[in-house]
Amino acid sequence: MGKTRAILAATAIAALTLTTAACSSGGGGGGSSSGSDKDTTLTYWASNQGTSIQNDKDVLTPVLDKFTQKTGIKVKLEVIGWNDLQTRIQTAVSSGQGPDVVNIGNTWGAWLQSTGAFAEFNDANMKAIGGADKFVKTALDAGGAPGKTPTSVPLYGLAYGLYYNKAMFADAGLQPPTTWEEFVAAAKQLTTGGKYGLALAAASYTENIHFAFLTAAQNGASFYDKDGKPTFTSQPIVDGLSRYLALMQTDKVVNPGNAQYDNGTQAIADFASGKAAMVLSQNNADASIKADGMSPDDYGVVALPSPKNAKAEVATFPAGINLSIFKYTKHLSQALKFVKYMTSEDTQSTLDKPYAALPVLAGAKASFTDNADEAKVFLDAYNNKSKPLPQVATEGSFESTIGKGLSQEFATIATGGTVSDADIKAMLKTAQEQVEAQG
Amino acid sequence: MSATTVPPQPDSSTVTKRVTSRGSKNGQHRRLGGWWLPYALLAPAILFELLIHIVPMATGVWVSFIKLTQIYLRNWGAAPFVGLGNYSVSLDFNSAIGKSLLNSFLVTCGFTVLVVGISWGLGMAAAVALQRAFRGRGLFRTLFLIPYAIPIYAGIITWKFMFQKDTGAVNHLLFDNLGLPGDKPFWLIGDNAFLAIVIVAIWRLWPFAFLMLMAGLQSVPQDVYEASAVDGAKPLRQWSSITLPMLRPVNVVLVLVMFLWTFNDFNTPFVLFGSTAQPPAGDLISFHIYNASFLTWNFGTGAAMSVLLLLFLLVVTSAYLLFVNRRSKRA
Incomplete structure (x- = not known):
């Protein structure tokens, strides 16, 4: 009796060891190197x-x-x-x-x-x-x-570009914008009757960081100094982000509901269905716009406009x-x-x-x-008209901290709050501390 | 009940003594064949306990003392030792990282009190309501347990759909059907996010409280209620003087388990808010630590925060158990 139990136990243990061994060798992955x-x-x-x-x-x-x-x-x-x-x-x-x-x-x-x-x-x-x-x-x-x-x-x-709905522009007697001021004015004029001038994926951290970078670059600002140290809180950067957030906050040309769009295709869908007259997107939007049912003849593209007094004309990276x-x-x-x-x-x-x-x-x-x-x-x-994003080791955190910070500021605006320049600066300071802690 | 006489029980220490003395009377007993069997049978359990619990926990503590960033991620051993550096960063409430951790901690405390409190209340009410047999009791029992049986992700994703601003069922019901005045609010961003996550967490948790309390109620003998009814006790009095004291052992464990689960809840915020947009109002601590680690690839600080969380939960749990045990000894 005792012997049978002992044998049983030994078998169980042996089986167990074998399984774990199999697990560990299977987990190693890859198998033999190269091979045919x-x-x-x-x-x-x-x-x-x-x-x-x-x-x-x-x-x-x-x-x-x-x-x-x-x-x-x-x-x-x-x-x-x-x-x-x-x-x-x-x-x-x-x-x-x-x-x-x-x-x-x-x-x-x-x-x-x-x-x-x-x-x-x-x-x-x-x-x-x-x-x-x-x-x-x-x-x-x-x-x-x-x-x-x-x-x-x-x-x-x-590359980024500004897509616009040709028919909506023609009906309003508008020309495609060449400056940021014209862009905002057109967007304001086109924000009527439940339609908005612009659609943004305002909860997508990648989209947000891209526009933060571009608006700041138009103001002549860099997020890192020559030695690769973060300089997120400089005034031109704050101004750039403020200009970007203003599209929803003070210009009111973006539907507050966009604060929940965490994917660029959602903004493109609004553009393609005529809910928004313009959308900022990379050129791969073409495929999505078509899939959403808008004919390529119905939209035009211009470069992302810079302000009149811009330090640099930057339209994309x-x-x-x-x-x-x-x-x-x-x-x-x-x-x-x-x-x-x-x-x-x-x-x-x-x-x-x-x-x-x-x-x-x-x-x-x-x-x-x-x-x-x-x-x-x-x-x-x-x-x-391109300027590369910072080519530094902490670029990933630069994107995620500021991008997600902007998503939250859009959420604040959408839910009725206000985001001041001081708030933007505080967010940038938080982002910088997180990036510094890593570096 | 206190009047019941109990025959004197032998003191437990004497029992132990007797057993040991009997063992020693046999003297140097020869080791029986197969003495190793208990060890062999225990070995797999111990091995897996080590593998699944102890090793990862020890690794986590070790990581909290090193600067594990993207550069060392591929080769952990090379990461420099920073002592308590990660802890001082996490606990420096003047810095952005410490301040947001503190905020997340406070949000989680509020969340836990509300979720555990309301879930327990609902569970108790439902368990008492279904205590007596009536037609359709089985149906209600099943119905109440559904949230607990649904796969967690499917359930929370459904809530995520229902909480959408323009297309969600919640706003549709409140504003289109019931005609509340005003604009439809956002539920998943801004301050309402706290309310949303509390609702979803309660929906998830209360069936568990119900299940446990229902099982506990089975052991309360019916004749006690009958006797108290003869003495003129009304249902509320019966509940406070019979049900509650008799359920005490169940409640002691239930509240502790619910507290730990709720405080550590990761799935609910992760699924409800998505992996990218965490509203500060719904920034629960497990999710906060996950973001702190993955946002900047800074696993040292993330691990330090986890160890702090572990210490906090240990302190609360020990204090709770001490308090509960002392009270039960006094009683």
Whole structure:
């Protein structure tokens, strides 16, 4: 009796040890290093570029299948929304488990570079994907700290523009604005009868930080000094943010309900359905506007206007999506092949259209729109009126602290409160303290 | 009840003595075969206890003493030791980080008092109402337990939809159907966010109180009520003099568990407000710590805040248990 029990117990313990051992080896992920292309499955995290996550899957799946046909390397795709992407990347960085290849916002380049978790595109790796010269220089430079070996390469180029509803402007006898003052005046005139002059994703921290940066840059301000120390609370920055918040607070050209829009596509939907006459967006809005039922002939685009007395005419930053390879990958050579494929002329021309992306390859033509005027506006902004976001290691926290701070100030305004310059400065001071505590 | 005579019980310490002396009378008993069996059977439990509870907790305490930022995230061992640095940042109430932590702590205290208090009240009322058998009792019991049975995310997301300003059911009911005057308010941003999160948390929690109290009531003998009724006791008196004292052991545990769950609530704010927009009025502490860690990738301060939270909960729990035990000894 006792013996049977002992044997049973021993078996149970042995089984348990085996399971835990299996767990730990399974958790290590990756399996044997390199291996043949046919046995390899790469995991690819794509950011949400299309009208929805499902749309992204529909667009990317045939492209990835083609890659598998060509090379035998299988690709497991996961599309991740913008609000989750930072956190997901962070988890992968700290655990050393996750995808082989990932999409990043190019403004995160310097920050993610500083984690040391990504494979460097040194001479050998750069050569493997077709050489640095194949990229537009602005696009390649935007994705990392100056003077350091890049850890990401450009995939899609994007720029901000001001979309306006042609019919609504014509009915009101308005011309597309060329200055901030004209922009606000037009928006005020178009805010009537339950419609608003402008739609904003006022709860999206990424949208908010972008406009905070652009309005401050128009005022000639920088968020970091030469030594890379944060200088968030300078007066021109406060003025820039105040001008941005005023769109809802004092100009009243933005529906207070937009304070709950945490995704750019919600603002675009308001524009496409005629609830708002203008929307500020990157050029990939084209796809969403069309999907929401507005014909490309019904809207026009101008560069984001600067105030008359602006210190610098800044209409956008060289925005875009980059590709990075995690250093922990067991399939570096396959991952490089994949990056080469994604940044090849063929794939780029396939994807630029559905994602309405600007070309990142030198000499490539803009194919994201059939509208020559629109293409000109975006390319001009990207090449001539752009200023890069701070390329520092704390860029990620700079985006999230100020961006979320602005979301809350919009919430205050929407719920009937007021946000003074002192409040803006206090928010910026809080953000700066958080960024400093990290640095 | 106090009049009931109880036969004298042998003192527990003498029992122990007797047992040990009997053991020692046998003298140096030979180790039986299979002596290791109890250890072997306990080993998996201890292993998993270590793995699931102790190791992560110890890691958390360790992280609170190092500067674990994005640069060291890939290699924790290289992160510099900063001693109590993370704690002084968290507790410096003049700085932005400390001030917002304090604000979050106070919001959480208010939230906990309201949620635990009202949930207990509702649970008690429902349990007492369903104490006697009547037609349809089973139906009500099931109905009341539904919020507890629904997957937590599905339930809270539904509330999130209902609390939308322009399209939500709550505003539709209040303003379109019942015709309240004024503009439809925001529920999930601004000060109303506190009210919204309290409502959702109560909706989640009260069925648990109901379930526990209902189970507790099963052990209250019916004849006590009958005897008190003969003596002329009205329902309220019966409740305060019979139900409440007899449920005391249940309540002691129930209130403690509800307090700990509510104070640590993460799911409700996370799902209700989304991962990006946290209104200060609904900034519960677990969620605050999560944001403090993930917003700036500063896990050292996040861990220090977690350790402070742990200490606070330990102090409150020990004080509570001490107080409750002392009272029960006196009684």
